[in-house]
Amino acid sequence: MTNGHRTMDKEFEYKFIKPHKSLDDFVESFWLLKNHTDNSKDIVILPDGRIDLFFSQSATEPFHITLSGLETRPDQATLAAKSVMFVISFKLLATEYIIQGTISDLLDNANYLPSDFWGFSADDLKDFDLFCQKATQKIQSLLPKETDNRKQKLFDLIYSSNGEMTVKELSENVFWSSRQINRYFNQRFGISLKAYCSILRFRASFGHIKAGKLSPQQSFADQSHFIKEVRKLSGVSPKELKRNQNDRFIQFSTLPSK
DSSP, rough: OEEEEEESOOOOOOEEEOOOOOGGTTTEEEEEEESSSSEEEEEEEEOOOOOOEEEEEOOSOEEEEEEEEESOOOEEEEEEEEEEEEEEEEEHHHHHHTTOOOOGTEEEEEEEEEEEEEGGOOGGGGOHHHHHHHHHHHEEEEHOOOOOOHHHHHHOOOOOOOOTTOOHHHHHHOOHHHHHHHHHHHHHHHHHHHHHHHHHHHHHHHHHTTTTTOSSSSSSHHEEEEEEHHHHHHSSSSHHHHGGGOOBBHHHSSSSOO
16 A cells, blocks of 8 residues: 555645555545644535545544545535544445445435444554554455446446446446446435546546646536536636635645646
8 A cells, every 4th residue: 555645734734545456446545634733724525426434533523433425516614623534435336345335315415433433443543554554454354255247347437437438338338227327326326327427527627627727638528518517516617626725625735746
């Protein structure tokens, strides 16, 4: 788990690590975010297509664990003073095999989990590398002996294309009807496949927008469609997103510089 990046200043620290290859189908990344200051910071969380398991505490909040479902709109949040959060970002297939439950009721929402979930405690927030090792071992112990090949291929195509394949193309590639796929997505995740792919395309544009490429680099129909989708999922225009005033769009602030 050495492939990742780290950004740090006197106020905030961010570190990102890719998971062990044995977890590739289920875990996107491990990451940490720390606010070293005595002041809280207002931030905006953008939809990014991930299921996040947060382990966190702050100067004013005791250790707690929360599971956050998919986001379909920008979410105003506050990064508390002297806060630390270690996070496991899951791919959707993990809900079925690792988390083992539907998350449709967590659309644009989150749930508190027991404070001893998976055997974690506040002590595990002292060392990020050890946290990642412990989380990896726990998830490896939950890995299924086999998975539904059709679903695995579907998600492989969705992620490898950054959501650019149409529902029809995906359906034809995995020999699963569009109607059945959408029923599966809506029942398990609370969202249609098309809507989910739109979120992945939006997320894939983050790096381009931060680099100043304000015209569509993915399969958006045209500039107008691109702007409309960015506004829908971020609340602002691509130009405003690039400005990232006060570093409020936290996912942009933590993107590595190219």
